[in-house]
Amino acid sequence: MLPWTIYISFLGALALVLLPPERRRAARATALLTALAGLAAALGGAAQYERHAPPGALVDLVNAPWIANLGIRFHLAADGISVTLVLLTGIAAVAGVLFSWNIESRTREFFALYLALIGGVYGVFLSFDFFLLFVFYEISIIPKYFLITVWGSTRREYGAMKLALYSLVGSAMVLVGLIAAYVVSGSRTLDLLELADYPFPPAFQHWAFLLVFVGFAVLAGLWPFHTWAPTGHVAAPTAASMLLAGVVMKLGAYGALRVAMTLFPEGLFFWQNVIALLAVIGIVYGAAAALVQRDLKFVIGYSSVSHMGFVLLGLMTLTQIGLSGAVLQMFSHGIVAGLLFAVVGRMIYDRAHTRELSELQPMNLSAAAPFVAAAFVLAGAASMGIPGFSGFIAEFQVLAGAWGIFPRLTILAGLGILLGIAYVLRVWIKALFAENDPMPAAVRFEPVSIPERAGTFLLLGTTLLVGLWPSVLLNLIAPTLRSPQFQTLWKGGSP
C-alpha cells in the first residue's frame, strides 16, 4: 500500500494539469482528495506494516530492474523509520492543502507543483536504491523553487534562488559521493542495502561520508549551511513553508541517516564530534537568532534551525535512544513547525497583512482572533518542548542519548532549550497581547474558516497524540534501530 502514496500524488498532480485553469474549486478539491488519499495509503500501509511485518524489519515493496546495464533498480522498501516519515508527509500534505485553501492565483498550477513535491518526498522516504532516492530528492527540490518565486512573498526571488542554489550544491556533493561509491565498490549496484554491506576503505569513507552527509544536511539546516532556511521559509507561501520546514528539511536529515551514516560508518565515527558540535551551535544559534527577530515568520524560520539541530545531535549520539529521539524529532518538528507556519503565514498574515511584531501588538490578537491566538499559544508550547507535546519526548531522548557522549554539548543544548522558551514567550507577548491599558478596540478580522480549523485540529491533535502516547511511533522506530541495517552504528554496544 505504501508505494501508492507516491503514485497517487503524481497522478493527482497530473490530473490537476489536465484540469481547465479557471476551475479553482475543482483544483482545490482534487488536491485535497489526493492528499487525503495519500494519507489514507500511508495510514493503511503503516497499519499493514505493524500488523504483518516482524518488528523493525525492512519490507520490500517493489524491486524491479530499471536501468539494467548500470545496475540501477526501482527498489522501494520500508522500515519503521520510513513509515514514520511517510506518515508525517501524509499529515503535512493534507494540512498544507487545508491552509492553502485561499490561494486564488493560478490555483491549479500551485497544487500541481505542490503534489509533485509531495510525491517526490514520499519517494525519497521509500527508496532503497541510491539513484532512485536521488531522483526523487531532485523532484522535490524543483517544485520548491517555483512555489516560492511565483506564490511567495518577502524577497521571493532571492529566497527561492538561495534555497535552490544551496540545495543544488548539496545535491552535487551527494552525487559525487554516489558516483564514488559506485566506482569504489565496483559491484555495479546502487542498492543501499548492498552498498551498506560493502566494506569501503576507511580513508575513502572519511571524505565520502563528509561529502554525502553535509550534502544532505544542508537541507536539514546544519549550521553554518543553514542560511537558506530562514530566508527561504519567509519567502515561501504558507503551504510551501509548511512543507519546507515540515518535510523537506527531513529529507536532508533522512538522507544523512539512511545513506551517509549507514554506508560510511567509519567516516561517521571520524566526524562524529565535529558534526555534534555544529549541531549544538545550530541549536543555540538558531534559538538566539529567533530571539531577536522582528518579523514573526523569521522567528519560526530560525526556530526550525534550532529544532533541526536536535535531530542532528541525536543522530550523532550513535545510541539507540538518541537516534530514536532524532527520528521522533523529525516527525515532531514536521508537525509543530507546520502548525507554526500555518498560524503565522496563513491565519495571522492573511488577516493582519503584517508579520512585524511591533505592528501586530496593537491589534491585540488575543481578543481579536481568539482561535488564532489559542492555536499559536499551543503551537508555541509544543515548540518550547512543554511535556505532553511531541517535541518534549523527542528532545528528551536526544538529550538522554547525548549525556553519556557529549556532556558539555548536552548542557549547551539545555541552554538552547531555555533560549527556545524565551523566544516563544517573547512572540506570545508581542504578537498576541496589546500592552496599553485600556485595550484598544478590537480589530475586526475575517473569521477563521473551516479548512483552517480542520488543519489546526489535525496538526495539534497529532502533536498531542504523539506527545502523550509516544509508543504509537516509538513502536515503529525503536525496533527498526535494533535491526541489522543499523548495527554498524553502535560502537561498543548501546543501551
Next chain:
Amino acid sequence: MKELPLLTLLTLMPLLGGGLALLASRQPILSRRIAFAAALLALAGAAFLWAQFDTARPGWQFVERAAWVPSLGIDYYLGLDGLGLLMVLLSALLVPFAMLASWNIGRNPPLFFALILFLESGLFGTFTALNFFHWFIFWELGLLPAFFLVKIWGGPARTRAATQFFIYTLAGSVAMLLSFLALYAATGLFDFGQLAALARQDALPDALFARLGGSLFKSRETLAGLVFLGVFLGFAVKAPLMPFHTWLPSAYAEAPTGAAMLLTGAMSKMGVYGFLRILLPLFPGQMRALQTPLLCLAVATIVFSAAAALAQRDLKRMAAYSSLNHVGYCLLGIFAAVQLTGPAAAWTTEKAAALNGVMLQMFNHGLTAAALFYFVGLIEQRAGGLRGLDDFGGLRKAAPVFCGLMGITLFASIGLPGLNGFVGEFLIFKGALPLVGWAAAVSTLGLLITAIFLLAILQRVFSGPLQERWSAWKDLTTGERLALAPVIALMFLLGICPQILVSVSNPAALAIVKLL
C-alpha cells in the same frame, strides 16, 4: 471487579470541566457554573479519597500502574500516600475558594475559570505521579495556566511579572530535566521509588560516574553534586528558596486574587513537595554534604523575607513576603531532618516531628495564605485598587466582621496556638532545635518579625480613626461570608484537632525518615 482508577479520574475531572467551560464560552454565566461545579466535584472526589484512605497501611494507596512507553521503560504509575493526600486535599479545597474570590472577574471569565481548572489538574497530577516522565508533564502543565492567569488578568506590571515567573521556573525545570536525563542515562530508570532504592544503597553516584564520568566530570562527588544541583534548582525556584525567589513578590503582587491564592497556596507547595518526595529520597548523601549551606539559605529565606515584609508598604507584597517566610520554615524542617545522627534509630522522633511539621505547615500555610490574599483582594476591590498599608485606618468601625475574620487569618498566620498555623511551626521547631540548634535559633527571629508586621497590618488597617473616604466601607457580603466560612472553620478545627492531619502525615513522615 477491577478497581476504579480514582486518581486518574480525579486528575481528568478539572481538565474535562475546563474544556466544557471553554466550549460554553459564549454563555459566561453557564460556563462559570460548569467550572465551579467541576471544582466542587473534584473537591468531593478528594474528600472521598480521604475517607477511603487507610492511615494504618504503609506505602502507596489507590495505585494505578500500566506500561506507557515500553521502549523507554516509562510506566503510567500513580499512587497516594499521606503527603500526597494532604496536597491533593489542599489543592481541591483552594480551587473553589479561589474561584469565588475572582467570581466577578471582568475580562473573558470562561477562559479564566478554565485556566484555573487546568492548573488544578496540573496540581493533582504532580502530587500523585510516581514516575518522572508522568510527573513532569503535570509539573509543567501547571505552569502555562499560571503564566496566562498573571499575564492576562494581572495588575499594571503583569507582563514583566509573568515573564519573570515563567522564565525562572522553566530555567529551573530545564536544569532539573537535564539532571533526570543524566540519571536516566546512567540507570535507565524514571521511577522515583526505584531511583530512591538505588540512592539508599549509595549506588546512584557510582552509576552516574560509570556512565558519565570522564573528561568533564572528574570525580564521582562532583558529578553527583551537579546532578543534585540541577534537581535542587528546579524545586528551589518553585518553592522558592532565597536567592531564587526574586520572581515571587511581583508575580504574587500582580496576579489577580484567585490566581495569587493558588500560586501561594498550592503551587509553592509543588516545590516543597519536590524537596520531600524527590530530592530527599534521591540525594540524601548530597543533601547531607551540603546541609550547612542549605540551612543557611532556609534561614536567610525566613529572616530576610520577614524583614522585607516589614519594610513593604503594599499589603499584597507584604502577604507575598509573608508567604515566602512561611515556606521557609518548611525548608528549614526538611534540611534539619537530613542531619547525620549516627545510628539510624537515634533521633527518629525529632526527624519525624520536623517532617510532620513540614507537612502540616504546607497544608496550613496553603489555607491561611490563600485566605490572606483573599482578604487583600477584597480590600483592593473595595478601595478601587488601593492596597497601601497607610491608605486605610479604622475599618473596624465600618466593617466589624471583615476585621474579625481577617484578624483570625492574621493570627493564624502568626501561629497563634489554637489556630491552624501553630502546630506545624511548633513541630518544625521541636524537631529542628535539637537537630540544628543554631539554625532554629536564628529562625525564631523570623517568627518575631512576622508577628510584628502582621500585627502592624491589623493595627494600621483596622484601628485608629476611620478615614472619611472609607466611611461607607462595606462589610463582608453574605456571599463572601459563605466563601470564608469553611476556611475559617477549618482554621479553628485544625488548630484544635491537629491530629486530623497528623494521622495522615505521620506514616508518610516516618517513611521518609526511614530513607535517611
